[in-house]
Amino acid sequence: MAEEKALQATIRIGDLEVSGYQLPNGEYLFSQAAAGEAVGKPRNSALRFLSSNAAKAFLGEDLARYTPESIELELGDGQRGSTRFNAIPLELVTAYWVHQCSLGNKAAIALVMALSIESLERRFDTAFDVETSDSERNERLSQRLVQLERGMGEAYALEDDLRRENRELWQYLQDEGLPGPYQLPGEEPS
Structure with missing residues (x-):
């Protein structure tokens, strides 16, 4: 079975520009790194949140133990190579940002x-x-x-x-x- 590939687009949030991704099924994703960088935190900060007790309190047991999926990008014409990123659904990114607010x-x-x-x-x-x-x-x-x-x-x-x-x-x-x-x-x- 062929692996799903995500499309990439630049998402503007005011003056902030982040890379956003879309799977073939229409689901939108953030990269783990961009989730942290958007709120001035290190690239692995969102991943640490997802494995914390705080995530369990915010999201419940099932979502809190989410492990970011490594997704391959669909490359455009003329682009070569393979680019992967650790994907986090928008729901988890939002929970991470709300947690950062509480801190x-x-x-x-x-x-x-x-x-x-x-x-x-x-x-x-x-x-x-x-x-x-x-x-x-x-x-x-x-x-x-x-x-x-x-x-x-x-x-x-x-x-x-x-x-x-x-x-x-x-x-x-x-x-x-x-x-x-x-x-x-x-x-x-x-």
Whole structure:
């Protein structure tokens, strides 16, 4: 039996360009490397996620132990050689990105939010018979990603300030010999 070969296309997500793949049955795939790189992580980060307990919690036992399939690309006319990639279905890529959001990955948060907003806008456009070109959608998505990433920086700066303030308060309590919130009055600080 001949092995299935995937077609490759460049997928634009705002200013980000990734390689996307399609199997003969119509299924869309991401490469394991591109899934991590899209959110600023190493090429093998998505693979590590798929073998983690976090994946089991997100996806259930069956999908969590998914092993990326090595897929061969269909080469165009005049191209020679064989190119393979480790394939991950879009559902697993999305779960990986959402997991990265839960870890505070600002790039993942901005990407997931921007794509979610675009998905909702597409549905509203359909309901109200609004036609929007792909180039216009990509332009809006690019602007939204920049705006969200900027906002993430400001939001996480506040969180950093709160952590610093908390450390300073703890230090003050210790310096003054006062009990911390996890100690009973009269109990020696540990």
